[in-house]
Amino acid sequence: MKIGTKGRYAVMAMVDVAKYGNKTTPVSLSDIAERQEISLSYLEQLFCKLRKAHLVSSMRGALGGYLLSRSSDHISIADIIDAAEEPVRLTRCPSIKGKGCMKNEVQCLTHHLWEGMGNQISSYLKKISLQDILDKKSLEPCALIESPSSNHLEYSTCS
Amino acid sequence: MKIGTKGRYAVMAMVDVAKYGNKTTPVSLSDIAERQEISLSYLEQLFCKLRKAHLVSSMRGALGGYLLSRSSDHISIADIIDAAEEPVRLTRCPSIKGKGCMKNEVQCLTHHLWEGMGNQISSYLKKISLQDILDKKSLEPCALIESPSSNHLEYSTCS
DNA sequence: CTTAATCCTGACTTTTATACTCAGGATTAA
DNA sequence: TTAATCCTGAGTATAAAAGTCAGGATTAAG
Numbered sequence: 001m002k003i004g005t006k007g008r009y010a011v012m013a014m015v016d017v018a019k020y021g022n023k024t025t026p027v028s029l030s031d032i033a034e035r036q037e038i039s040l041s042y043l044e045q046l047f048c049k050l051r052k053a054h055l056v057s058s059m060r061g062a063l064g065g066y067l068l069s070r071s072s073d074h075i076s077i078a079d080i081i082d083a084a085e086e087p088v089r090l091t092r093c094p095s096i097k098g099k100g101c102m103k104n105e106v107q108c109l110t111h112h113l114w115e116g117m118g119n120q121i122s123s124y125l126k127k128i129s130l131q132d133i134l135d136k137k138s139l140e141p142c143a144l145i146e147s148p149s150s151n152h153l154e155y156s157t158c159s
Numbered sequence: 160m161k162i163g164t165k166g167r168y169a170v171m172a173m174v175d176v177a178k179y180g181n182k183t184t185p186v187s188l189s190d191i192a193e194r195q196e197i198s199l200s201y202l203e204q205l206f207c208k209l210r211k212a213h214l215v216s217s218m219r220g221a222l223g224g225y226l227l228s229r230s231s232d233h234i235s236i237a238d239i240i241d242a243a244e245e246p247v248r249l250t251r252c253p254s255i256k257g258k259g260c261m262k263n264e265v266q267c268l269t270h271h272l273w274e275g276m277g278n279q280i281s282s283y284l285k286k287i288s289l290q291d292i293l294d295k296k297s298l299e300p301c302a303l304i305e306s307p308s309s310n311h312l313e314y315s316t317c318s
Numbered sequence: 319c320t321t322a323a324t325c326c327t328g329a330c331t332t333t334t335a336t337a338c339t340c341a342g343g344a345t346t347a348a
Numbered sequence: 349t350t351a352a353t354c355c356t357g358a359g360t361a362t363a364a365a366a367g368t369c370a371g372g373a374t375t376a377a378g
Contacts, residue, residue, distance in 0.1 A: 005337070
């Protein structure tokens, strides 16, 4: 899993749909574009993916727009990012997932690390739902405890 | 914190130094380049940063090379990545760290999320030392528990 | 004291991925 | 019939990443 603007925009847009839509009234992309300051065409691309991932359903025609296809507490952030962001595989060796790879030892030693980190991120994002974001209760489970000296520890502080 | 090849190469190179060097014999970049299949000039750039971050010390001249400047169990992966990777700030609003930002509500709701995630990653990587990687005990603390359906959950499976 | 191996540095180029645009079609409420 | 919307693919432009190059500084060994 990787997180770039695409994923971040997708999350923002979904929060917008969750906030301004309900079961009967869909939210149009042009409204989202305006509120979130994201280009309309770019949103169209994103929602194409979100729809294919069954996170939203669309209503075409005038007064159309998008609706969440499940309730906001059953959509996790990981769901959204998985849908929006294309999978990256910055790999150099032909290891099959699960099976270890056969190359140079030192290189392979680090595989566990990246896998572990990916799991860490995705398990974190799986625990957080759209509704949690609306309720602002996204932060508690993760201890902010310290990172006093280490600056530039920002992943992307701000959307 | 962001992780690209730069950070990954840096970790691989540091593991290499930890493995093939000791207190008296430094490891030359040309050896690392060959073993890890990373371009020499690129390594030179990386080690410039690693040295400035006091993670390695250099010995110039023939038979020179790099040494860890602390023992391998006192160097965390977070240390290495912080040193190698330049900080990203994919931000659109002028919020100051700590202080909340003043813009549009939905945008700001997601800030907590990204901050939490950054903390999640860095606290994970802080717990893992170079020595842990050599000992292959990097994976245990992080539960691999499940990710059955969700494929492309790879951050970067392979170096 | 010369040489070869190394570190050191900045500037440059190439490549790739991202972010974004554009053009046009399909659908449907009013 | 019209205007608002979704829908899609192809194209472009920008920026960041990855990698190269050229040349200097330092030093162990012969």
